[in-house]
Amino acid sequence: MAEKTVRTGWDLKRGHDAATKWTPTPDWRSAAIVRSSWSARPLHGLGQTLLSGDLDAARAALAPNASEAGLWQVAEGDALVRIARDRALLVTARPLSAPAGWSPSGWATSAADDAWAVIELAGESARAVCAQATSADLEAGSPSAALLFAGVTCLLYRTAPETARIHVERGFAPYLWRWLETVEG
Amino acid sequence: MQLFSCPFCGPRDETEFHFAAEAGKTRPEPAGEVSPEAWSGYLYAKSNPGGPSREIWQHVTCGEFFLMERDTLTHEVAGSKALRGQRP
Numbered sequence: 001m002a003e004k005t006v007r008t009g010w011d012l013k014r015g016h017d018a019a020t021k022w023t024p025t026p027d028w029r030s031a032a033i034v035r036s037s038w039s040a041r042p043l044h045g046l047g048q049t050l051l052s053g054d055l056d057a058a059r060a061a062l063a064p065n066a067s068e069a070g071l072w073q074v075a076e077g078d079a080l081v082r083i084a085r086d087r088a089l090l091v092t093a094r095p096l097s098a099p100a101g102w103s104p105s106g107w108a109t110s111a112a113d114d115a116w117a118v119i120e121l122a123g124e125s126a127r128a129v130c131a132q133a134t135s136a137d138l139e140a141g142s143p144s145a146a147l148l149f150a151g152v153t154c155l156l157y158r159t160a161p162e163t164a165r166i167h168v169e170r171g172f173a174p175y176l177w178r179w180l181e182t183v184e185g
Numbered sequence: 186m187q188l189f190s191c192p193f194c195g196p197r198d199e200t201e202f203h204f205a206a207e208a209g210k211t212r213p214e215p216a217g218e219v220s221p222e223a224w225s226g227y228l229y230a231k232s233n234p235g236g237p238s239r240e241i242w243q244h245v246t247c248g249e250f251f252l253m254e255r256d257t258l259t260h261e262v263a264g265s266k267a268l269r270g271q272r273p
Contacts, residue, residue, distance in 0.1 A: 071194075083247060083248075084193065084247040084248050084249060085193055085247075085249070087247075087248070134198075135186060135198040136197055136198065137196065140195055140196065141195070142194045142195045142197075143193060143194065143195075144191075144193060144194040144246070144247045146194075146246040146247050147197070147201065147246055148198070148200060148201050148246060153245070153246050
């Protein structure tokens with residue numbers, strides 16, 4: 001009678017490389033996509049602070065010069081990127097040192113500097129790349145920058161007419177980067 | 186592709202939205218006196234009309250819950266309305 005081999009869970013684990021199942025994470029320090037009419041690069045070191053409640057009061061207290069950005073709208077410098085009626089992501093050149101929690105003035109902050117990865121698209125075809133990722137009308141003036149972008153929730157706005165920023169939850173960033181790598185141009 | 190209109194964000198692709206509930210359902214109160222049959226009806230029974238309907242939907246990307254009136258047979262959207270009055 002042939003001896004029956006029993007494979008335990010431990011045996012299966014030893015022969016199984018789970019890392020091969022997942023999309024490889026790019027080396028964000030050197031990652032770049034360069035096409036003839038557009039390019040993409042990750043941005044590092046920006047301040048990202050989630051605001052809730054009275055957004056006008058929060059902006060006045062934290063970044064009075066921040067301009068509000070909805071979908072595909074241009075915001076130069078610090079930006080108050082609207083997500084919902086009472087929620088926005090304050091994007092600053094450097095992380096803020098604002099204490100987390102509720103303010104007596106009716107707004108709250110949550111430090112989110114590393115919660116989202118930020119990707120910059122630049123070039124004359126940046127809009128065309130974005131148009132492939134969403135069916136939203138980019139020129140319609142939507143007050144919320146949040147949308148489904150290549151199937152994942154992102155924030156999309158511009159910092160110059162041909163320069164777009166995408167904020168995506170960091171866990172989805174490798175997928176989104178690989179998606180961008182498939183786009184020609 | 187069908188466009189739904191979020192009262193805050195404006196027209197967006199239907200894939201950004203989730204159905205939440207039929208409009209007009211009132212939670213039975215007080216909870217201690219509600220029969221199992223009434224709870225079951227509140228939680229699970231839907232009128233599921235064929236034709237004009239009033240429904241609560243959520244725009245997932247911004248989180249807004251809103252009232253949408255649409256025709257379940259023709260898919261025509263008659264309009265959407267915010268459930269709370271805040272700044273546009």
